Amino acid sequence: MRKVIAGNWKMHHGPSAAVDFLSRFRPAVQEGSVRIALFPPALSLASARRAAAAAIEIGAQHIHWERSGAFTGELSAEMAGEVGATLALIGHSERRHLFGETDAEVARKVRAAIRAELTPVVCVGELLEERRAGRLDEVLARQVGTVTEALATASDFMVAYEPVWAIGTGETATPEDATAAHRLVRSALGELGGAPVLYGGSVNPANAGALLFAPDVDGVLVGGASLDPIGFGNIVETGVGG
Numbered sequence: 001m002r003k004v005i006a007g008n009w010k011m012h013h014g015p016s017a018a019v020d021f022l023s024r025f026r027p028a029v030q031e032g033s034v035r036i037a038l039f040p041p042a043l044s045l046a047s048a049r050r051a052a053a054a055a056i057e058i059g060a061q062h063i064h065w066e067r068s069g070a071f072t073g074e075l076s077a078e079m080a081g082e083v084g085a086t087l088a089l090i091g092h093s094e095r096r097h098l099f100g101e102t103d104a105e106v107a108r109k110v111r112a113a114i115r116a117e118l119t120p121v122v123c124v125g126e127l128l129e130e131r132r133a134g135r136l137d138e139v140l141a142r143q144v145g146t147v148t149e150a151l152a153t154a155s156d157f158m159v160a161y162e163p164v165w166a167i168g169t170g171e172t173a174t175p176e177d178a179t180a181a182h183r184l185v186r187s188a189l190g191e192l193g194g195a196p197v198l199y200g201g202s203v204n205p206a207n208a209g210a211l212l213f214a215p216d217v218d219g220v221l222v223g224g225a226s227l228d229p230i231g232f233g234n235i236v237e238t239g240v241g242g
């Protein structure tokens with residue numbers, strides 16, 4: 001399977017910074033050898049799509065489950081698709097924990113992404129206290145279990161395992177931890193378990209190789225280290241080289 005190298009810019013890189021990033025990142029792209037996806041802020045989706053090489057997929061960080069309506073501040077999967085998004089991140093831990101997104105809402109958003117022909121990238125992961133309490137298995141089974149019925153209707157989807165304690169902390173899961181968690185995700189996916197499962201949480205150019213080529217890891221979802229076109233390009237090259 002081609003490795004997936006995805007960058008989640010979170011609330012960084014407005015429209016002009018997105019174009020600047022892509023003018024510097026494009027030379028690193030080797031068409032077809034890895035699957036590259038970028039998730040810019042909603043306001044930068046259109047300019048990122050225009051500036052990106054065709055081989056780079058662009059996705060929304062967040063969508064609402066309705067097509068349109070009185071939902072101030074939200075955007076629909078269809079609107080994201082109209083400006084060139086072909087994927088959507090769903091259930092990122094910052095959405096779950098800072099903005100109170102529930103498993104039920106995550107499942108509705110997965111259905112909305114599929115309705116709009118966007119590839120859902122569903123994020124799952126445990127809190128440190130859940131891991132310490134030996135509840136990793138239960139948490140992943142619950143988070144994945146609420147979306148499997150919806151995902152069964154998708155022609156393409158991915159799951160990103162992002163342990164909450166490793167996001168933005170500089171502390172990564174070991175490759176062994178990532179492999180063990182990815183196996184739990186696959187087992188919770190059941191017959192859908194052949195889908196790509198990405199690891200996210202403090203991935204950087206120095207640790208990307210060990211994580212990317214750990215058993216059962218199909219790619220990485222990079223936050224902070226995806227903001228720099230050179231560093232992100234190095235991670236892409238690591239994926240190509242393996």
Ligand code: 13P
Pocket residue numbers: 008092162166167168169170200201202203221222223224225
């Ligand atoms: P960091 O790479 O900054 O830890 O963020 C990971 C993440 O949340 C990607 O979605």
